[in-house]
Amino acid sequence: MAEAVKKYGIKYAFGVVGVPVIEVGMALQSAGVMYIGMRNEQAASYAAGAVGYLTGVPGLCLCVSGPGVVHSLAGLANAKENGWPMVLIGGASDSYLDGMMSFQESPQVEFARPYVKYAMRIDSLERVPFHLERAIRISMSGRPGPVYLDLPGDLVNKVPDQAKLQFPVPRPPPVAGMADPAEIEKACAALLSAKNPLVIVGKGMQISRAEKEVRDFLEATGYPFLPSPMGKGLVPDSHSQNVIAARSTALEKADVVILLGSRLNWINHFGLPPRFQASVKIIQVDVLPESFGDNVVNAASLLGHGPLVVKQLHQALASKKGFASMTGEEEWWKVLAAKVEKNTDTAQKLAQDASVPMNYYHPITLIQQVLEKEFPDSVM
Amino acid sequence: MAEAVKKYGIKYAFGVVGVPVIEVGMALQSAGVMYIGMRNEQAASYAAGAVGYLTGVPGLCLCVSGPGVVHSLAGLANAKENGWPMVLIGGASDSYLDGMMSFQESPQVEFARPYVKYAMRIDSLERVPFHLERAIRISMSGRPGPVYLDLPGDLVNKVPDQAKLQFPVPRPPPVAGMADPAEIEKACAALLSAKNPLVIVGKGMQISRAEKEVRDFLEATGYPFLPSPMGKGLVPDSHSQNVIAARSTALEKADVVILLGSRLNWINHFGLPPRFQASVKIIQVDVLPESFGDNVVNAASLLGHGPLVVKQLHQALASKKGFASMTGEEEWWKVLAAKVEKNTDTAQKLAQDASVPMNYYHPITLIQQVLEKEFPDSVM
């Protein structure tokens, strides 16, 4: 198992060991996977999801049967909501005792089902590599997410039959597609006629590692942008086109909104009035076809892999006669800049206001100053 | 509800009416939806899935609470396995009696969950159009599939508050993407060096309506092809490149296989020896990113909408220096043609052999003769 975990690309594991997965934890360490023991599977499962988000490769969470699995559902649910790759391996009671009320016997695959893209009970020791390859691959494919493997305890201390042991060839990284050119045309048409364009940079660009493509697109177009809470940091907050300080104004007055890996959910006020224009045109870039058209009808639906599609849109738009980069002299930019300035002023005054009861801005500013000093290379 | 069903594109409904959906069935008929009453929800649900497959737009199944919903799970499960769009609307007990053991009170959304892409209980009469638009859209998006809406009986005989009634703008048809050009290049490279190429035409080409693109591709390349059981009929069986009569030979000797909307599941012998070469190169065209790499590692993974991707591959391949259409004179075609001839002979002899106990071929041939006479325009 440890060999397979490593072979199929997992680098970090978190967990709480105990019967029947103690030996699995030890083997992971021997195989060179970084295994970090935690105090509670809840935290371990969140960590495994987070490392999946940060590295693009699933983090592994290893837990014991029964409560171990139930505690780990937290990380699974979070990873599913957020589209983070993650593998949970849950130790299970010995299969030859099924139905006898053995130690923590419980239907763990069913427990995991609502929170995963894929759940499977490992049927034999020789097929462990098969199951891991498939689970990891599904976790990373399309919109990433968590997967669950159930490991009966009676497999743990067996020695695999080498003659039957299968190690599937590692798959190349998951592929991703590009948008339909007809939709790209619709997007360009909407943008060419836009007066108040706005880009919302969401988590999907982080997951698909579209830093370069998004920044190139923003800088080539000169469009103002807003990062979503999880999209923060993809482009530095200090970027001159970031209009987060005028968020409400930007949303209320935009006539075309480009959603880059962000959705019209509650965070984005469902894309509806009064927070958005009723007539706003939405251009949505997403990897999940089922997400197009949620809450608002799209002007263009660009399905595909973040970097590919942003580049595809960028190239198409740049090639259009009539396309011109925004300069900052447009009415739209003037409105936004004025609002940014005003709100920044207000915020700065609050930041310096140490009166009690303390406002939010002051302590955050103090923390930020320390962080900038201690971690000068971090981009925030 | 009937108005919304129609507005969002549904044309055919099947079901068994009773409390509390009698009025819904009547309203569907009044609204001009073709409603076909069945004797058992099992059959009605299969019919709704089938009509979704045939028309590309979900068929509707309308059923009563409790056993009505449970019987309809059959059609949901079938539609999910096959990727067919379908909407099941299940009448439910009155919500103001929840917990009182009212008529057929049961957790129907949970019953449907394992078999659907989406399941939701309708929360108010005014939001019926919202729920229908979303359910139908999800059913048709990406890899199509079934969805479930739970309709509490107390909504059926209410009159909606017109002031709150929402009819979302109908969405345009679901969009679909194209393959990553880098993968297209890999596919072309594999094909240019292929001696024994083979195309398997699967159900995915039917669902995505790729008749023209597949046929153009086949005829431009001259590659032999096999239809899968559900891919049959997309290209006529009588097509000269169809080598179904030499299926085993074709699979065993192919060096590059192009899977068009077909998967390496049990029907395709998992893509494994002895039915396939161990060294076979797989080029897979599919709409579901999670399906790439199942059982065999791909030489190229072409994610996207059937017609778009087949055309994309076709154009890329045709533009390659070194590409030449097969003529039938190649060794590969000679092997296949010989096998086809031999197997066809055997089959024809069996077809004419009326001895008892009867073989399979004879009655099927008789039936076929009748069908050809009665339905001369059908393509089989």
Place this chain on the structure above:
Amino acid sequence: MAEAVKKYGIKYAFGVVGVPVIEVGMALQSAGVMYIGMRNEQAASYAAGAVGYLTGVPGLCLCVSGPGVVHSLAGLANAKENGWPMVLIGGASDSYLDGMMSFQESPQVEFARPYVKYAMRIDSLERVPFHLERAIRISMSGRPGPVYLDLPGDLVNKVPDQAKLQFPVPRPPPVAGMADPAEIEKACAALLSAKNPLVIVGKGMQISRAEKEVRDFLEATGYPFLPSPMGKGLVPDSHSQNVIAARSTALEKADVVILLGSRLNWINHFGLPPRFQASVKIIQVDVLPESFGDNVVNAASLLGHGPLVVKQLHQALASKKGFASMTGEEEWWKVLAAKVEKNTDTAQKLAQDASVPMNYYHPITLIQQVLEKEFPDSVM
């Protein structure tokens, strides 16, 4: 498996055979279990539940994987609602192909879960008897209900290792308890002060085979009774204390209602006004502790096995000073008798009225006449 099915008491099996359960069906027949092949698993599963109800021992339904199991959910759901013992054995895909998209591979234990008391996948051929004994026992214990066993196809054609084969000792029939004497006292107190007592005879008395005890109790007390739809036939409809012809009056005017294996669900109008007195005192006899107090607070809650508890109540009541059997001369009986007579007259007139459009009573009467002639021994 067939040997175990028989050993643990199953006499009747229904199903649709196919891969991978063909041999199981044949073995059942060889072992002397009556196996009845059906056309659709839906009907087979209903039949298995019905035979469980009729015989008190689970009927077996045997089905193939995938759609076979999904079709059989209908019978499971019905058996669960009704408290009928039943075993569904579902063939499953080979476990050594798990995750490879083998023939009808699906998570069948999860499919069955919402509808059963117990669901388990059989882990080895040698433990088949263990799993059957437990499943059958759980099906019959407490409030009976359906259970599910998942049978991987790879077990079907193996030969069990005789050294490891376990056949658990058959268990004695499930035990059942009696009511708390303190609650019996409360019931007696309510009955001693009742003017308008009424007994409702429900399905629970059928399931627990309380024919004799219920009839003895009714005749010793002289109380009027109503059969529930599923309680019909336990005491003949022709019994002089049956006041079904005055059902509405009986319910509306009763001051104490004894629920024998019946519940205050929709059929019994939730036990609420206007169909019941707001002040009605409920004495409930049931085997499921969770059912006491539903919709109405009980005057007495008699938990236990039907025959034991009815006898216990009977003996306690008969021993009370102040208890007297009703004679028919009470005001309560006069009201009921008058209403019965009036309604019976009306019904008889309708029964003889052959005018078109036909009323319900006429054809039912004609059918009843034929049945009485053809099946003179049947008690209806």
Place this chain on the structure above:
Amino acid sequence: MAEAVKKYGIKYAFGVVGVPVIEVGMALQSAGVMYIGMRNEQAASYAAGAVGYLTGVPGLCLCVSGPGVVHSLAGLANAKENGWPMVLIGGASDSYLDGMMSFQESPQVEFARPYVKYAMRIDSLERVPFHLERAIRISMSGRPGPVYLDLPGDLVNKVPDQAKLQFPVPRPPPVAGMADPAEIEKACAALLSAKNPLVIVGKGMQISRAEKEVRDFLEATGYPFLPSPMGKGLVPDSHSQNVIAARSTALEKADVVILLGSRLNWINHFGLPPRFQASVKIIQVDVLPESFGDNVVNAASLLGHGPLVVKQLHQALASKKGFASMTGEEEWWKVLAAKVEKNTDTAQKLAQDASVPMNYYHPITLIQQVLEKEFPDSVM
């Protein structure tokens, strides 16, 4: 809601408040329910279960939507396994936003389902008392366990329509039954012929508050007993009939074992050789009919409420001619006493052995000394 929580008997609540349940927490405090804020719903849910176990009345856990509910599954699962009464109330997203991707929208009733006896979404503010009464009652009835109520946020800040507000009459405490006298006879017969009887006192006696009845039975019979881990403390560990120090010997040599609210699961070595005699006769007292016969066939199955059944057995046995209390002079007691003495000696030596690395006994002894001094009234 707070009024209903209190009215139906809940005294303690634990939770983590936030949107949308902040006001519920405040109202609970105002209504006089002791509300204890925790840092993590996982701990809060375990606490709610534990307080249910300790007081016999469900502890309440109050949590927010989404992760709040998922974290709380831990306590539900634990309470279900252990038979502890508990109510989880989970805040949910506003129902009028269903399907719009509102804040933490998720199918929480389905999340809870595998871990509860009952799960229900509250349909209206006016029916909150109805839902609470039913949920609490089911939680406490039969074998106790956890229940879940889903509370849509849009109900929280509404004002109920007083005209429609229903407060069901509080139900009396759940009733419980007694054993079938025929089984009591079997139990007596087995005990009258026993040479080496043994009582195992389990958690079920704690849950049903059978302290007095169990102690009376033990002292009247003179039988040796073992507490299960969760049955510890019902009878003081220091009781002279406690043979825990000779546990292995007692299990191995017993010829009749009386299971009082304990099961033959892994803790009790499944009741199987080599830890038990193959010929051991089992007398099982339990409240769950489905538990009889698990792993071993019973000599007698005594279904019912702990105190009632233990008393029933006690009285029946004491009335038998031929019954005599054990005196300690029997061969069985001599074997056990010798073993107890030997093992106690060994343990005491270890308890005083402070050498490093430290054994388990030493620190536990030190802790025990402190506890006895600090909490002299605690019985351990």
